[in-house]
Amino acid sequence: MRIHFIAIGGSAMHNLALALHLKGDHVTGSDDEIFEPSKGRLDAKGLLPDAFGWFPEKITTDIDAIILGMHAKADNPELLKAKELGLTIYSYPExxxxxxxxxxxxxxxxxxxxxxxxxxxxxxxxxxxxxxxxxxxxxxxxxxxxxxxxxxxxxxxxxxxxxxxxxxxxxxxxxxxxxxxxxxxxxxxxxxxxxxxxxxxxxxxxxxxxxxxxxxxxxxxxxxxxxxxxxxxxxxxxxxxxxxxxxxxxxxxxxxxxxxxxxxxxxxxxxxxxxxxxxxxxxxxxxxxxxxxxxxxxATFKGASKRLEKIAETKTAVAYKDFAHSPSKVKATTEAVKSQFPDRKLIACLELHTYSSLNPEFLSQYKGALDAADSAVVFYSPHAVMIKQLEEIKTEQIDAAFDRDDLIVFTNPADFKTYLYSQEYENTSLLLMSSGNYGGLDFDTVKEYIK
CATH class of the missing domain: 3.40.1190.10 (Mur-like, catalytic domain)
Structure with missing residues (x-):
């Protein structure tokens, strides 16, 4: 089959493109931006677009199927051309x-x-x-x-x-x-x-x-x-x-x-x-x-990527990063680490990064989510809130939502790093939960402080 991806660079989309390429289909695609690791993986198989952007001239009647990614918009020029030509258009799950x-x-x-x-x-x-x-x-x-x-x-x-x-x-x-x-x-x-x-x-x-x-x-x-x-x-x-x-x-x-x-x-x-x-x-x-x-x-399963992924360990300390961001996941992950190492101090850090987690109406769902931690830290970026065009969140709202008197809240990436790198990690578990990276945190650098 000849298959064209509109928004080929997404995590799911580029993996489907690679799968179809391996299956023997003829695969092409477009996107206005592609980041790593998608970019390198597509390039290695010759599937990376020659230029970023949308090119309706790529859409021709000999294409058997168009696969439309969520990153594209309803008025995408390639999508409009595909509709005009009467091509078969699928969503990823379809x-x-x-x-x-x-x-x-x-x-x-x-x-x-x-x-x-x-x-x-x-x-x-x-x-x-x-x-x-x-x-x-x-x-x-x-x-x-x-x-x-x-x-x-x-x-x-x-x-x-x-x-x-x-x-x-x-x-x-x-x-x-x-x-x-x-x-x-x-x-x-x-x-x-x-x-x-x-x-x-x-x-x-x-x-x-x-x-x-x-x-x-x-x-x-x-x-x-x-x-x-x-x-x-x-x-x-x-x-x-x-x-x-x-x-x-x-x-x-x-x-x-x-x-x-x-x-x-x-x-x-x-x-x-x-x-x-x-x-x-x-x-x-x-x-x-x-x-x-x-x-x-x-017995040999070590876990899915980004799910309680161990990034550093010594005889008396351990550090994990985890994709957890919804209230139920944060609570379960925090309790899991504390249960596994009950005699160690647990420093649990959460970045509020998704649309849901940064929504003032949703914040109350986090009540008690970090209660298992000895030290609880929340980081969020006011800039991210602005980019997502959400209502401004104040530190007091975070405090009230988590309902924990000793909660530590950071909005500046540099301040969060200073806190992280100044802690004593003897007999300690560190848990970093986020679907982002705390405004540019290098997780490899964190390893140097777990001693």
Missing amino acids: FLYEQSKHKTRVVIGGSHGKTTITSMILHVMHYHDREVDYMVGAQLEGFDVMVKLTDDNDFIVLEGDEYLSSPIDRRPKFHLYKPNIALLSGIAWDHINVFPTYENYVEQFDIFLNQITNGGAIIYNEEDSEVKRVVEDSTSLIKKYPYQTPSYTVVDGETLLDTPEGPMPIEVFGKHNLNNLEGARWICQLMGVDAADFYEAI
Whole structure:
């Protein structure tokens, strides 16, 4: 096929472009800006556009499919030309469905844990040399690309994001995959800029369940009361399998998972990750992997990229960075690190960076999210608030939202770095949570101070 990407430089889009190129399709694309690592990865395969910008002359009648990324706008010149020529235009999730409609589609949904659970499943399959197609939102150890599409594999495992599909398709991505097997990990209000009320957000998961094929299956986390209610209230003709956090212990900073063969040391830790692991086990079971093979493989899983990623460690100190930014993720991640190292001081730092986290109406959702930390720090950039055209946030609002008297708030990157580099890290855990970089923090430099 001849396929053209409008906004090829996005994280998801460029990975799909690479996957189709590897599959043997003829791939071209455009974008007005492309950053690393997308830029280098596209260039290495000869897919980087010769010039940045939009070029309607690239859109010709011999193109079989246009894939439209979220970065493009509805009045994009290339999109308008494609419409004028009557070309087939897909959103990213529409195209993935088109490529997998004759496969068994396994879709991992939920407000949190999607990437980790998908990564765990793929790790197990890779460990046992079982070939599956996939789409996951993080770079995985042992995998060259984040998307794989073939003509031969029976299964495709898809991370089911609830964010919008494209500028001209306002449906959440996970509504378009029509799973045969699905998982729902948790529901905690996110994407407030798209789903303005909690009720509206929850409704998206009702719709997700209705998209599961008749006779299909839903694996669901029954410890999440909203998930339990949504699934058990569903009248869809599907099989329902609840799961919950398995038994485990923490001994001297090591997590031991209870298995039929006895306690087994694992690399990941925290109640939320053990809960994710059990969900992944259920999915793998439905994909034909028995419990013994699952445990053998999962013992070597080190975690998804940017999810509790260890960046430094000594005998008495450790530092992690994590992608956590929504209230439920921040709370779970903070509690996980404190539980793993209960006798160490925990310094937990959170950057408010997303639209939701910088919205004054949403801030109250963070109440108690950093309570497990001995020292709690919040960083946000007033400039980022301005760029996102959001209402101004004052330090007092942050204090009130987190409801913690000793909360430390920074708005200047230099001041935050000074604080970070002046701490004594003996017998300490440092946790840096952000989907950004604290206004230019070099995480490699942080390593030098963990002594």
